[in-house]
Amino acid sequence: METGVIQFALNGQLQKLDQADPNLSILTWLRTKMRLTATKEGCGSGDCGACTVIMGTPDPSGDMRYEAVNSCIALIGSLHGRHLITLEAFQQTPCHPVQQAMIEQHASQCGFCTPGIVMSLIALHAHQAGQPAPRPAVLEALSGNLCRCTGYRPIVAAGQQAMVQQWQPDTPGHPARGLADPARDPILTVDSSGDACLAPPSGARFDAPASLAALIELRRRHPRAQLVAGSTDLALNITQGLARFEHLISVSRVPELRGCQVEDGALVIGAATTFTELRAPLSQYWPAFDGLLERLGSLQIRNRGTLGGNIGNASPIGDMPPALIALGATLVLNGPDGERRLPLESFFLGYKNTDLRPGEFIHSVRLPLPAADTRLFIYKVSKRLDDDISAVLGAFHLTVSDGRVSDCRLAYGGMAATPARARQAESALRGQAWTETTVAAAVAALDQDFSPLSDVRASAEYRRRVAGNLLRRALAASRPDERNQPLTVTDYA
Secondary structure: OOOOOEEEEEOOEEEEEOOOOOOOEHHHHHHHHOOOOOOOOOOOOOOOOOOEEEEEEEOOOOOEEEEEEEHHHOEHHHHOOOEEEOHHHHOOOOOOHHHHHHHHOOOOOOOOOHHHHHHHHHHHHHHHOOOOOOHHHHHHHOOOOOOOOOOHHHHHHHHHHHHOOOOOOOOOOOOOHHHOOHHHOHHHHOOOOOOEEEOOOOOOEEEEOOOHHHHHHHHHHOOOOEEEOOOOOHHHHHHOOOOOOOEEEEOOOOHHHOOEEEEOOEEEEEOOOEHHHHHHHHHHHOOHHHHHHHHEOOHHHHOOOEHHHHHHOOOOOOOHHHHHHHOOOEEEEEOOOOOEEEEHHHHEEEOOEEOOOOOOEEEEEEEEOOOOOEEEEEEEEOOOOOOEOOOEEEEEEEEEEOOEEEEEEEEEEOOOOOOEEOHHHHHHHOOOEOOHHHHHHHHHHHHHHOOOOOOOOOOHHHHHHHHHHHHHHHHHHHOOOOOOOOOOOOOOO
C-alpha cells in the first residue's frame, strides 16, 4: 500500500489523496476541491441534513453496507477504503425511484434541503427496495433532515411510494451501481487492508491504523494526539469552534474495537462500534435501548457515532452513559502500559474530565447479562423528538421480587457535571415495596442527590420535577393494566 495515501471511490471512480488537510470535512472537499455542489451546507453541525451523502463500508463478508451520513462533520481521512456517493451519481435516465416519487408527489419545495432528503431516502431504498415501508421507517430515515418549508407530508408519501419499486442501473458503469449490487462495488478493487495516513506538508497528520497493535504503537509515540471515530462531536470543534487538530488518530478501522459478542456472562461492545451496529444486539437483552437509540441523534448520526466516542466525550448530557451506569458497566481501557478495567461510573471525574491516562483509549464496554426479575427503564426528555440533546435522561435498573425492590441502580444525565447515580434515592427504594409511597420517598431523596443547573435546555426546577416524574413513570410502566398501558415516547403516530 502507498504510504501517506487515503484511497476510496467517489461515485464509482478511484480517488487517492495525499496532500489534503486532515481537518477538512468531506463536504468542504466535495464542494471546493471536486466542485460537486449538489451536496449543500446548512448548519455545519450535523443537524439539518442538507449535507447528507451515502457512504459504503465493507462488512466482514466483503459486501458493502451503504448508509446515509452527514458530510459536514465527517473528516476526509475517514473515507479510506470506502465508497462515497453524492447526488451527482443519479443524473442518468431513467431516474431513481426516489427521484421519480419526489416529482410525482410534488415533494420538492424551495429545493435547498431536497438533495439531502433524496439521499436519505435512497439510502433507505438500498435496504428496503421492493418492500413496503411503514411510515415510521420513512420518518426514521428522514429524522436528520429538516425542511424549513415545513411540507413533510409529500416527502413522506414520496418515500413510501419509492420503496416498493426496484432499481437496477441501466449501465454496468453506473456511478452508484453498488447500491443495487453491493457484491460488485468498485471499491473492492481498492487496497485498504493496511495502515493509512494523510501527511501533507502543512504538518497536520491523520493516521488510520488497521490493527490494535498499530494503534497502541501510535499512542505510545503520540500520547497527546487526538483520537477520532465517527467525529460527530469532535468535528464541531472544527466547524463551529474553528479549532485545528495537528494530529488525529482514527480508531474506526481497528477490528478489535468493533462489534458485539457475549463473553463470560457479559455483552462486550467494542468502543468503535456505531450506534446503528449495536442497536440490535443491545436491544436483544434490554429492549429499553431500542427506544433510546431511535432518538439518539438522527439516523445519519447513529451511522457514524460510536459508543466509545459518546463515553469518551464525558458530556453530562451524553445519552448512553446513564443507561450503562445503571447496568453496572465496566470499561476496558488499553494503551502502551497494557489493559485495565474500571467501573464506568468511576471513569467520569468532573465536567469533561475522565480517568484516561496518557496514551490510553477506550477498548470496549462490558455489560453483565440480565438476571431474573430485572428490568431496565430508560427515558429521554428533550425539546424535540428527533435529533436533539437531552435535557434530562433517566435510566433505572430494578430487581423486583415478590413486589419488593431487592436491588436498584438509578442513573441520570443532565442533573450534574457528570452522568451520575442517585444513591440516596436508591437507598429509599432498596428493600421496600415497589409502590407509589416508596417511589414518592425516592423522589424526595433526589434533592439530596442532585443540585441541577439552569441552562438553555431546561431550568433547575424543571429538571428536578422531570427527574422525579421519570421514576414515577417507571412505576406506572411496570404495572400495566387495562387503564394504564405501558408508556412510550417513541411513537411517531
